[in-house]
């Protein structure tokens with residue numbers, strides 16, 4: 001049996017081929033994350049950053065967006081999937097960027113960066129709460145951390161065909177960012193968050209799962225496995241509602 005991490009890297013290795021063409025929702029969310037950051041930061045704040053780290057970079061879309069806004073001296077990109085790292089290398093010019101196949105849960109060099117960013121990746125953490133508070137404790141004073149993460153996925157479709165709960169059972173459990181927000185030490189961190197729902201339509205429910213599979217985001221992390229082939233007989237249009245949290249965190253005190 002493949003372990004948790006192997007399953008994820010294997011799946012995103014496979015998804016790297018079609019990730020760029022089939023990741024429309026991730027791209028939309030990324031553009032919003034960069035906008036959210038731009039609104040909260042001042043130009044003065046921004047020019048200070050030198051050494052950035054992207055966690056779960058995929059094909060490099062977020063680095064490509066943020067480099068239009070920021071003039072980082074260096075950006076280090078990490079991803080657990082070797083093939084995603086190869087895609088990112090293809091998509092970005094060589095100067096200023098370095099790459100590493102690494103797991104953000106066990107990465108131990110957070111202390112040397114002054115800007116941390118991640119789009120739609122950190123929910124793949126083995127334990128998001130441990131990852132999150134570890135990063136907050138290691139990030140240097142005056143550094144900034146921005147990210148987006150899905151916290152809930154809801155479906156709208158003709159519920160006469162199937163019980164909605166059964167459908168939602170097929171989705172991995174997502175982090176509860178409201179609960180984590182309450183635990184952040186507000187004396188040490190300036191903290192802003194926003195929630196937004198993004199919608200994506202598919203002609204039929206199975207198409208949604210095929211899309212997830214095509215980008216490698218289909219690893220089922222639940223202990224109980226459910227076969228999705230019962231969805232084959234469902235032919236009604238489906239809307240996927242992604243509830244996404246955006247966070248901006250600045251460490252003001254050690």
Ligand SMILES: C[S@@+](CC[C@H](N)C(=O)[O-])C[C@H]1O[C@@H](n2cnc3c(N)ncnc32)[C@H](O)[C@@H]1O
Pocket residue numbers: 008009012023026027030055056057058059060061062078079080081084102103104105118119120121124125126217
């Ligand atoms: C949905 S993709 C998002 C990619 C990119 N940030 C974007 O916005 O297009 C999630 C990425 O996170 C990576 N990932 C998942 N778990 C990881 C981990 N523990 N450490 C590093 N990368 C991880 C996957 O390999 C994949 O490339």
